Amino acid sequence: MIGGGQLARMMVPAAIELGVDLRVLAEAEGMAAAIAAERVGDYTDTATVLDFAKTVDVVTFDHEHVPQDVLRALVDAGVPVRPGPDALRYAQDKLLMRERLSELGLPVPDWARVLVPAELDAFIAEHGGAAVVKTPRGGYDGKGVRVVRSAAEVSEWFTAAAEDGGSGALLVEELVDFRRELAQLVARRPSGEVAAWPLVETVQVGGVCSEVIAPAPKSAGRLADVAADVAVAIADGLGVTGVLAVELFETVDDRVLVNELAMRPHNSGHWSMDGATTGQFEQHLRAVLDLPLGGTGTHHAWSVMVNILGGPEEGQLVDRYPEAMANHPTAKVHNYGKEPRPGRKVGHVTAVGDDLDEVVYEARSAAAVFQD
Amino acid sequence: MIGGGQLARMMVPAAIELGVDLRVLAEAEGMAAAIAAERVGDYTDTATVLDFAKTVDVVTFDHEHVPQDVLRALVDAGVPVRPGPDALRYAQDKLLMRERLSELGLPVPDWARVLVPAELDAFIAEHGGAAVVKTPRGGYDGKGVRVVRSAAEVSEWFTAAAEDGGSGALLVEELVDFRRELAQLVARRPSGEVAAWPLVETVQVGGVCSEVIAPAPKSAGRLADVAADVAVAIADGLGVTGVLAVELFETVDDRVLVNELAMRPHNSGHWSMDGATTGQFEQHLRAVLDLPLGGTGTHHAWSVMVNILGGPEEGQLVDRYPEAMANHPTAKVHNYGKEPRPGRKVGHVTAVGDDLDEVVYEARSAAAVFQD
Structure with a gap:
């Protein structure tokens, strides 16, 4: 790895x-x-x-x-x-990804490749006066993504994109009016077998994943089917091997649009380590070794994962174990062994159970013990 | 460790x-x-x-x-x-263990310390013509344990025990007429907090654990309560810290008798890694670090663990992954990274679910793929 x-x-x-x-x-x-x-x-x-x-x-x-x-x-x-370069380039370059998903007929936000500020301003004008600009490369966790009302707000990005060795183009997308964000994880073997976990709801704060609910509430039926079909079509169409995470928007008019892709285990799949028959890390290993994939059923009706962002202002996560473990004996604490630092993902907590309100409460309150 | x-x-x-x-x-x-x-x-x-x-x-x-x-x-x-020497000596010396459990008033088979063959023959005569002789030290997985009808069958053990630096005594126990074998695992912190997993049924073949069913079928109520009380009393009475495994007999006349103790994670608790909120290895760490203990509830009605004993005659466990994983996508395979060898514990498989027959079938048939 x-x-x-x-x-x-x-x-x-x-x-x-x-x-x-x-x-x-x-x-x-x-x-x-x-x-x-x-x-x-x-x-x-x-x-x-x-x-x-x-x-x-x-x-x-x-x-x-x-x-x-x-x-x-x-x-x-x-x-x-695994995944190979032909697949990975779509995770490395958002413009390539948008082009390819459009070719495959998959649902994406309106988008355009813009080479100069005038093109960007034209797109903004056609899309209600605001749009999302993304650098094609290098962005993650909300970096390299900005909502703008004028090309002047990202003029330095055009310069940087031109210096990046790429085409100098930026990606612009419509500002999607979404109800919530979802993620669909699948795994695919080189031989083509694909396995999908349940569709999940992700909550982002400041562009960083904060919380994941599995399965996404009120997603059974059409929504879950559409999301799984889209993710499988991407895995097949792009030739992904290993875990593929497809971040999705559920729009206010009930469409599902592809936001971002990741071709590896993903924050939105951490719940599966404690909540599913096969966790995403085991499944990724099975997939890249071309072994048969494991079951993706869940242990309980609900699994909720809450990230520990930043951690304590002083000391380490372990200093909070006595309080967290005494008050939350069923919460699963995952510590990444990283030094706490504002905004840094230093761990996560998962809770599972059959009552969503209780599970959310347990996961959030256990995670909160680790944050000031 | x-x-x-x-x-x-x-x-x-x-x-x-x-x-x-x-x-x-x-x-x-x-x-x-x-x-x-x-x-x-x-x-x-x-x-x-x-x-x-x-x-x-x-x-x-x-x-x-x-x-x-x-x-x-x-x-x-x-x-x-942790556990400390004062506790560990009871796991190291079966005579000391029997003495201490008897002092604590806990249910044990009839037993005696025998220094010479005549004492052993007398015990055998008083207990229906057969008894179980154990070397106080060094036995595990059925080693150092023999059912005898005459002291002459273990005459060399008296010699060996005398040379072991101990008292030269052997332990003799009544041959318990048991319906099945059970195991009760608990964990205890130095501060005294104790947590118990569900009572499990263990199936031994040739003195070696072959299969574990969690919880033990038809154990709800009195049986589970008695077993948990006994194990907690032992953990407290012997001052155990960490995981304590208490192997038990369920007799044909519905008594529960303590067979053996282990003061560490135990084969009878492997199911908890996949079937319980807190697995025995995490719980042992929490206990020896004096952290609050984790929940011991189960994810599903049933968890069944089957040992992989010996492994394939040729090749490695991984050579059988394609077959095992394709046919048993919900079975959890644990590979100890050991060279296959007849009788050696080289891995185990756990299955979980709500229908016992199906879970047993799944665990057994997945484990069978790894054995010739």
Whole structure:
């Protein structure tokens, strides 16, 4: 696995239980997945990645940032790369993603490629006076995304995009009038088998995932079917292997539109570690190893995950364990082993049960113990 | 943790999720818990164990074989040892255990300390012509336990016991006419808090645990209450910290008698990793760190665990993954990373659900894929 963050860390327990020897190429010493770090090195350096790849049978990722030329060098060297560069480029470049999903006839917001401010202003004018501008590359957790009413608000982004080695274009999308945000996770093997978890509702605060409810309330039936069909169509259409997270908008007029993609385990799937027969980390391993996929049924009617963002102002998460565990004996605490810092995802809490109000309360109040 | 076998290995995922830095003193290179091995060394050597203990805050165990003098040296050096030597001696010496449980008024089979064959023959004569003889120390998985009709069958054990540095005595117990075997697991913190999982039924084959059904069928009510009361009384009475497994007989005349004790996570509790809110490995960590204990409720009506004993005659467990996972997508496979060998516990499979027959079938048939 390239990348040593919390996604790599949470893959380790699944690997241990399956007897899979997980080796991590970490960005730095002491990262969240340090226990599995085979070595520390720069994932943008082809020689480093090729050398690391000699020690493994399959390469996968805890982020989408490995450059295409590095990925292609791995493929050329005969290393199985899952997901492969042909799929990953759609997770790396939002303009490519929008083009491809449109070609596949999948539901996306109105969008355009804009090369100059005048094009952006024209789009804004055609879409009610506001729009969402995104840098095609490098954004995550709300970075590189801005709601604007004029191209002048992102004039420096045009300059930066041109210097990025890309086309210099930005992506602009309609400002979707959505009721809520959803996420559909699926996993796909190279042989084509696909498994879908229940559709979930995600709550974002400041562009960062704060809470996930599984399944999404009032989603049974058409909504769940549409979301699963869309995600499976994307996994097949883009040739994704491993876990694919499809972030969706449920619009006020009951449409489902694709927002973002991630081709790896995703924050919206953390609940599955405690709430589903097969957690996303085990499933990702099974998928990239081309093993049959595990069941995606849930243990209880509801699972709710709440992120611990930032953590305590002083001290560590573990300092709050006595209070959290005494008051919330059924909450599952996941600690990423990271130093608390404002806004940083340092852990999450999951609660499960059959009464949604109780489960939400339990997860939120347990997570709150870890935050000042 | 002293000892690097599968129990230490299965502790690693729980430690990672809790952000606990688990360090193992392993008996040899390449053991099941190698990923967490801080070092390799001899746990019977006081200097080695004391040196290892300098790197940790609390010492615990994946087996009961650390000698009392080593344990006492740790305590004298100010190291928290959980469970401590005063508790562990009852798990190390079955005669001491029988004496102490009898003092506590807990239900045990008729037993006697026998120093010479004539005493053993007298006990046999008083108990219907047969009895169970046990070496006080060193036995596990049916080793050091024999059903005899005459002292002559174990004459060499008297010699060995005398040479073991003990009193030279053997333990003899009535041959209990039992309906089935049960196990009650509890966890206890130094501060005294105790949590009990549901009573389970264990099926032994050749003295080795083969299958566990949680909860034990038809155990609700009096039986479950008695078993939990007995286990809590033992945990309190012996001052156990961490997980305590109490193996029990359910007699044909509806009594519950204590068979054996283990003061660590136990094969009869593996189901809890997949079937309960808090698995035994997480709970053991919480208990030995004196953290509040987690909920012990179950996700489904039934959890069934089947051991993989021996494994394939040729190849590795992973070679059977495609077949096992394709046909049993809901079975949870746990691979201890050990070389297959006849009779060796190399993994286990757990299935959960609400129909006992289906769950038993699923767990057994998934486990069977791994055995010739």
